Amino acid sequence: MSLVNTEAQPDLLVVQDFSLRFRGAPSDQINRVSFSVGSGKTLCIVGESGCGKSVTSLAMMGLLPAGAAQINSGKMLFEGQAMNLADPKAMRKIRGSRMTMIFQEPMSSLNPVFRIGDQIVEAVKAHSDATDAQARDRAVAMLQRVGIPAPAKRMRDYPHQLSGGMRQRVMIAMALVNDPALLIADEPTTALDVTIQAQILELIRDLQAETGMGTIMITHDLGVVAEIADTVAVMYAGTVVETGPAERIFNDPQHPYTIGLMSSIPQLTGARGRLSTVPGMVPTARNMPAGCRFSTRCPFARPVCTTEPPLVEIGDGHQAACHFAPLEIKLKESA
Template sequence: MQRLKLVHSDSSPNDVLLEVSDFSLRFKGAQKDLISHVSFSVKAGQTVCIVGESGCGKSVTSLAMMGLLPEGAAEIHGGGITFDGRHYDLKDQKALREFRGSRMTMIFQEPMTSLNPSFRIGDQIAEAVQCHGAHTAEEARARALAMLVRVGIPAPEKRMREYPHQLSGGMRQRVMIAMALVNDPALLIADEPTTALDVTIQAQILDLIRDLQAETNMGTIMITHDLGVVAEIADTVAVMYAGTVVEAGPAEQIFNDPQHPYTIGLMSSIPKLTGPRGRLATVPGMVPTAENMPDGCRFATRCPFAQDICKTDPKPQSFGNGHVAACHFAPLDTHFEACA
């Protein structure tokens, strides 16, 4: 398998916060890797968006980085992860607990299943403070209250005493953000943080994350299938398909000059506000499971350009400024006749 790595022409090893290098993961009993040779990096203050349809391995990758996959369910088959200049073992739960929730934190897709319904909001945030520092209960509650103010929760003193079911969806997501950022992390992973919210609340949550990121200079990994969100917030984009990164680079280049057929399919499915109306383009078929993963290019079974050569691993092609795509026919415009 050829490695596809997101490289920034203006970055140096010293300013990289998180480095995922040639990372592969296999679930117990599977014959092939579910996550295969994934590489990307995040710098302080930067937003990296990982995009792809459901089942592409975005959330599994993030859970693996946090050491949150069920114990014994999966094993690392290659590569590694470096955070803050330190390589860490995903099996070493003691080491993971040192920075998980403090230096690296995560916002999950559905706050109602992430917040404990039996505990008050203030107690849950205060617990996150006390787990990562020698704080008294009074100090932890004061910090929790200050964080609720910071994320724009109305009547924060009242909300401290309430339970998750008493809050709206948007307020619960703000509580999740408050809990994630209460210890001033260096890196935030946000897994579909706006999926269950209406568009107005979505915009507010994204603005809040950006404002807090600007204040603290934290790096952010945003996992989403919403390309509208990506266009609004991403500095760089990694497009995942079937557990591999098929294209990566600066957001502007990915949107203006996509070079992988899967990326083009995703872009073509975005509704347009102007021009004639018509049916949206779709990518036929479904993402393969680990049990029926094809050899060579994993997108070949759904690609309109697929040929026999696609049964072999594609060599990544570079288009400058860190823009790379793993396709035998890239750049597509010069190989169109061969692909057709």
């Protein structure tokens, strides 16, 4: 199966045909997922709640509970090396240093009984031989780098003493204090007002340009995707249904689910009307349809959709998992 990035330079992270099933489930929650991201690039993984975005990210970080999930197929390569997701010791060597993650709710991610400075210092010392003084200096410098005013003073604050936007900046500082090669950001602007959202996204962009790190942004906000994405992977019910350069995904979506997502975006101009919706609900692992997982909600579904469609190349790295892609040609032929 071909991947998103086809440049000669090796990708920073490659996820290929990755499938995962939770214990006791009758079907795979994550089904043959493939995507990649390069250094200095941003991949946005999009889809509605329950489509498997966060589970995929936790699997990449080795943060799923031991014994709760079984990897049934595929592999993940990070910096050219296969990741041993089943080995906690091996994952600890790269998690927090070479690969790091920002979670969507900073108040529940930060420890409420420790000062923020101590939590950042702990992250430094866990992955280096820095002395206490060196670790504190790095923590102060990182807080200043992410725009925290009076960083040396703020080191003594507890999380509840900071606003939501400031807590998210602290989370970014903690994630980037060890200069990782890859940042995974899981809904980093959730529950923040629009102004703070814009500031956080701009901060991540600036730090990415400064350090050259690759970024995976997990979101359901297509406005965020349009603003920051180089490539996009659209997920539905635990599988990637479309992937490719952001411009092509927005201008020429080729999977019915992607088209539904794009159609649900409110328009600022033109006649007023009801927003378009995708009818139905995302299936759970216990009622997963055979073949195409979107077939029960798809307006173009045919008998062939009871077989699983592969990701097919449409052009210029643009791929869609639909029996009728490219839609403009094959739907007309089948009419």
